[in-house]
Amino acid sequence: GQNIDQPTEMTATEGAIVQINCTYQTSGFNGLFWYQQHAGEAPTFLSYNVLDGLEEKGRFSSFLSRSKGYSYLLLKELQMKDSASYLCAVPNYGQNFVFGPGTRLSVLP
């Protein structure tokens, strides 16, 4: 089966950098996804990593280490609108996903 762990809550200041970690245990591996979910809204796709290393996309970057079962999402130049929950997810089998508990990020002025 799959098991995913993330910190429950994080707080950071506007303009700062924050790193949200995700550890996972899977019986097979077919990539790792990060989603952003604002309160009361649908999760939206942020990134997909299937190979080790850092994928950069604007202010957001995602890192993966398959040997360590570890990923992180790096948010730079934080803005107030980045206050949201960040969900780590791995495919279970086929097209099913297992989601982590989500990290609720609060960005303070």
Next chain:
Amino acid sequence: ETGVTQTPRHLVMGMTNKKSLKCEQHLGHNAMYWYKQSAKKPLELMFVYSLEERVENNSVPSRFSPECPNSSHLFLHLHTLQPEDSALYLCASSQETFYGYTFGSGTRLTVV
């Protein structure tokens, strides 16, 4: 507009009522899903339909009954729910794993 449309956005129902949630996607995706999201809990997979056939049922109580009449539409029929069923119900669709899911905005369900 996310490409996946869910109605209604909010629903309040009594424990003896029968209601249905609707999900529609016109992205050409071949799989559709129902997830339940409760406060402070991970997203829980309820049902998976691939090519209109149900391929996953995660031990969901029979008071939840899914229906997938075609590849673009998915329903969740609700009857005799309990207060603990109050949650955000999210529909999602996908084509290939590499592209992840496209989620609908969800239906906020309150059972009274």
